[in-house]
Amino acid sequence: MSAAAMELRSGDAGGSSIEAAAVGGEGLRVFTLRPRRSLGRSVGLPLLALALPVLAAEIWLMDSREAWPVMGATTAVVLGAIFVAWIGYRRANASISRYGIVERGFFGGVSTVAARDVAGVLRVQLYRTNSLDTTQELFVVERTGRGAFRMRGRFWDEPTMDQVAEVLGVEETIGSEPMTLAELRESNPRLLYWFERRSLSR
Template identity: 45%
Template sequence: MSEQTDVDRDAGAARVTVLRPHRHLFTRGIVAVLALTTPVFAVVYWLTIPGPGWPFVLAAHLVVIAATVVGVASFLNTTISVGRDGVRERGFFGRTVHVAPGEAGAVILVQVYESSTLDVLPQLFVASDQGRLLIRMRGQFWSQADMERVIEELDVPVTRPEEPMTLNQLRRTWPRLLYWFERARLGR
């Protein structure tokens, strides 16, 4: 479950709820980085320490550590804030999107099949009146409760297809809401 934080602004004037991605993703990411880099660097250090090549290995190791620190900071700063002034998303790469009250034209909450399985995860799409994607929340990162909280704040009629959809069905129904690489049909 994702973490929620209530923050008071101006001595209780407006309440803002801060939603955060699933915490288990952070743990999995750190474990994956350690599992992939530790054995590799241990072997490379062991092979290069007697010779002159070890400073290059150390430099590469420091680059990997720096990239990991940047990734950790980006994950910890990824939030969706929900309050009276609308919904504000700060994405993994630092992009901030603010959806003011009345700006959202469509909200779609759909259950999507996960690649070649019968498992489904929710995806929430918030689009403008012109159909431009404003905010997307995927079930891999956000809980259903977080999505419902965003829906509640936007106060826009929600489209909830009754049956789960495949990516192909989603592509045919709402292509503009998908990322560019999801719109491409790779295997026909």
């Protein structure tokens, strides 16, 4: 039993790789996809920028002798939260093969979707909140109509999304027109996260 060579790809997708594992003498392609590398900077820097005014306010409002221990504790908490978020971001990935999907989420949870349960892949352009700009969203849809796996354009790039339907060996449907979250909620609520299924305006 032998395994084929591994080909590595790098880029803003975060270093997606294609691995060939030996199964019954035949190579099995496993695509390991990771979020955009730029996501760490775009999320981490604003969090750090929000923490600095809090630290400055503590120094300003407190007596100098009281401020330093509180500021030290606040700094430790903020740096700890940033470190935990960074580790979660670095470990998040999705491995896709013709047998299904194994997803390791941002918070460490692992979920699997068997290929036999997948009905197809849906890609739509969703309008961003209060904007005419759109972002691409990919949904792996189960035979029951439930969204089993989701790739959001903020976290994944289009070349990475292009591989999903091909690797799974299912049909891909592409929405002809951009739509709002409310329209998607009306037509396919089971594709959305639980907190997106309810409109705040109602």
